[in-house]
Amino acid sequence: MSGQRSAPASAPVAPGASPAGSIYDLGYRHYEGRRHGPLYAAWSLYVESLRSVWGFGRPATAKAAPFILAGLYALPAVVQLAFSSYFAQAVAQGQNIELFAYDSYFSQFYVLILFFCIAQAPELVCRDQRYQVLPLYFTRAMGRIEYAAARLAALATALIIVLVVPIVAIFVGDVLMKPDTFSAIADELPKALPALPASLLGAAGMAAISLAVSSFSPRRAYSAIGILAYILLMEAIPAAIKAVGAGAGWSWSDGLSLLMPVSSLDGANYWLFGSPLPNAFTGNVAAGAYFASALASLVVMTAVLFYRYRRMPA
Amino acid sequence: MGAPPALESGEPMPLIETTSLTRRFGSVLALDVLDISVEPGIIGLVGANGAGKSTLIKILLGLLPQTSGRATVLGMDNLLETRAIRQVVGYMPEHDCLPPDVSATDFVTHMARISGLPRTVARERTAEVLRHVGLYEERYRGMGGYSTGMKQRVKLAQALVHDPKLLLLDEPTNGLDPAGRDEMLDLIRRTGTDFGISVVVASHLLGEIEQVCTFLLAIDAGHLLQSAPISTFTERVPVLSVEVEEGAERLAGALVAKGARAKADGAHVLIVLEDDALYDSVRDAVANLDLPLVRIEQQRGRLEDLFRDAAPVEASR
Numbered sequence: 001m002s003g004q005r006s007a008p009a010s011a012p013v014a015p016g017a018s019p020a021g022s023i024y025d026l027g028y029r030h031y032e033g034r035r036h037g038p039l040y041a042a043w044s045l046y047v048e049s050l051r052s053v054w055g056f057g058r059p060a061t062a063k064a065a066p067f068i069l070a071g072l073y074a075l076p077a078v079v080q081l082a083f084s085s086y087f088a089q090a091v092a093q094g095q096n097i098e099l100f101a102y103d104s105y106f107s108q109f110y111v112l113i114l115f116f117c118i119a120q121a122p123e124l125v126c127r128d129q130r131y132q133v134l135p136l137y138f139t140r141a142m143g144r145i146e147y148a149a150a151r152l153a154a155l156a157t158a159l160i161i162v163l164v165v166p167i168v169a170i171f172v173g174d175v176l177m178k179p180d181t182f183s184a185i186a187d188e189l190p191k192a193l194p195a196l197p198a199s200l201l202g203a204a205g206m207a208a209i210s211l212a213v214s215s216f217s218p219r220r221a222y223s224a225i226g227i228l229a230y231i232l233l234m235e236a237i238p239a240a241i242k243a244v245g246a247g248a249g250w251s252w253s254d255g256l257s258l259l260m261p262v263s264s265l266d267g268a269n270y271w272l273f274g275s276p277l278p279n280a281f282t283g284n285v286a287a288g289a290y291f292a293s294a295l296a297s298l299v300v301m302t303a304v305l306f307y308r309y310r311r312m313p314a
Numbered sequence: 315m316g317a318p319p320a321l322e323s324g325e326p327m328p329l330i331e332t333t334s335l336t337r338r339f340g341s342v343l344a345l346d347v348l349d350i351s352v353e354p355g356i357i358g359l360v361g362a363n364g365a366g367k368s369t370l371i372k373i374l375l376g377l378l379p380q381t382s383g384r385a386t387v388l389g390m391d392n393l394l395e396t397r398a399i400r401q402v403v404g405y406m407p408e409h410d411c412l413p414p415d416v417s418a419t420d421f422v423t424h425m426a427r428i429s430g431l432p433r434t435v436a437r438e439r440t441a442e443v444l445r446h447v448g449l450y451e452e453r454y455r456g457m458g459g460y461s462t463g464m465k466q467r468v469k470l471a472q473a474l475v476h477d478p479k480l481l482l483l484d485e486p487t488n489g490l491d492p493a494g495r496d497e498m499l500d501l502i503r504r505t506g507t508d509f510g511i512s513v514v515v516a517s518h519l520l521g522e523i524e525q526v527c528t529f530l531l532a533i534d535a536g537h538l539l540q541s542a543p544i545s546t547f548t549e550r551v552p553v554l555s556v557e558v559e560e561g562a563e564r565l566a567g568a569l570v571a572k573g574a575r576a577k578a579d580g581a582h583v584l585i586v587l588e589d590d591a592l593y594d595s596v597r598d599a600v601a602n603l604d605l606p607l608v609r610i611e612q613q614r615g616r617l618e619d620l621f622r623d624a625a626p627v628e629a630s631r
Binding site for chain 2: 028029030031034035036037040041044048057058059128131132133136137138140141
């Protein structure tokens with residue numbers, strides 16, 4: 001390793017240094033150069049956060065959870081890609097095969113996204129509380145809101161990557177299944193493109209929910225349970241009331257669907273693809289309303305996260 | 315140790331200045347109309363636990379707003395120019411603040427970047443500063459396995475890495491063994507004298523302040539007790555200790571009546587020795603009261619003794 005040898009004899013020694021202290025005396029230089037402002041600090045934190053979501057710069061074990069969960073989420077689409085020539089033949093022979101589609105993939109596998117958030121969101125906001133690192137940030141060129149925003153942006157970016165990989169796999173698979181590649185790309189691209197805003201919304205929405213909930217506890221375990229409890233309760237309670245309301249003929253209970261955080265993201269997903277809502281969406285709620293409620297959830301949870309950091313003692 | 319280091323080219327700007335600074339936590343008054351003005355140097359901030367040291371530091375950093383009053387750091391208002399202050403101030407908190415699964419190099423580099431240093435500069439300065447605080451091979455390992463002494467060094471390094479003009483150190487020797495304490499104090503002294511960085515050292519141990527500081531601020535229950543150069547205590551105010559077999563209280567009373575700063579302490583009377591005429595006053599007072607005199611001794615008492623007596627002596631002036 002470099003940099004660990006003892007100092008060269010010519011190392012500058014600070015004037016007035018006592019010989020007894022010479023072990024450490026390799027000189028100290030003042031820094032007169034440029035100092036960047038809060039935006040640079042936020043960018044640095046964003047980059048560091050994005051690395052730590054994936055376990056880079058941490059022990060090898062820290063990489064297991066994010067990579068396994070992201071891999072599992074992409075696996076069905078990748079398998080479909082691997083067997084695309086087989087599927088192409090089968091389709092050509094007139095078999096009716098249900099292939100994974102852009103608009104319903106999130107619906108089918110969102111549980112893995114939820115697990116990803118449960119595993120990695122506490123990593124971003126609990127450690128600094130637990131190990132009391134926050135005062136070091138807040139006494140530097142970084143505001144509390146910038147801190148929270150950088151963490152949020154990093155988790156959202158990580159989730160975008162997770163969400164987009166299987167979409168790309170489906171796209172490539174679908175293109176390979178067709179005989180004419182160029183016309184296939186021209187056909188498939190417009191169908192796949194809504195995945196970009198959909199992934200953006202899905203990633204930001206899930207990131208905001210999981211970070212807002214995690215930020216209330218310095219303990220990973222409690223944060224993880226908190227995220228799970230928030231999602232399950234916010235899905236289950238409106239569903240239960242809706243079920244009762246459907247039996248009793250209440251007209252207002254369908255609107256409760258909009259309180260469900262994951263269902264809202266799912267519905268917004270279909271709306272962005274211009275697809276009809278599948279039968280799982282009960283009640284008379286328009287797909288566009290789910291998009292609006294997903295956006296509202298994103299805004300509210302981001303506000304909760306920022307509020308939490310404004311008030312956090314340091 | 316020489317005179318306090320000159321920071322910039324001799325502009326007479328106070329390092330820290332507060333006027334009527336008050337901070338209230340509910341019904342508790344943590345800082346009570348505090349007026350402080352200190353010049354650059356190594357400043358010892360002494361007080362018992364709960365005296366208001368950490369509160370003062372947090373207010374200077376803008377982590378806590380004051381209830382009333384003003385505070386400036388290097389001429390900048392703590393509430394209006396918080397960011398500008400933070401760029402030139404390094405803070406070492408009292409508590410643990412190091413994530414265990416990150417190496418010291420990664421952590422300090424990251425903190426340097428949060429302070430606004432470009433990436434390569436952040437790396438270079440991290441290496442330099444970690445060497446300065448005496449951390450070598452260990453710096454590539456996770457900090458969870460560090461000893462308390464190593465952790466304190468990393469905490470100092472992260473406060474120094476962006477080359478601040480002022481370091482605020484909150485109980486930097488907490489939890490260190492005697493050898494570790496001496497090393498930490500030596501580091502602080504060299505940081506202050508060799509690098510021209512002003513340092514505020516908060517501590518409840520006067521002995522430490524005495525070793526490294528050039529200026530003493532003593533607060534108690536949010537009040538300012540003392541604010542003077544250390545030399546005032548250890549050099550320029552020698553103390554005459556007069557031991558009598560009985561009547562120490564009466565002797566002290568007689569001397570105070572003559573305008574001396576005196577205080578009875580058991581069988582001793584401690585008198586601040588302002589000029590040689592004091593010897594005559596003591597002789598006359600002892601003779602007048604007809605007291606059995608044991609000995610007269612000039613002390614250059616330790617700061618600790620003086621400090622303990624400082625408030626009563628002040629009061630009896």
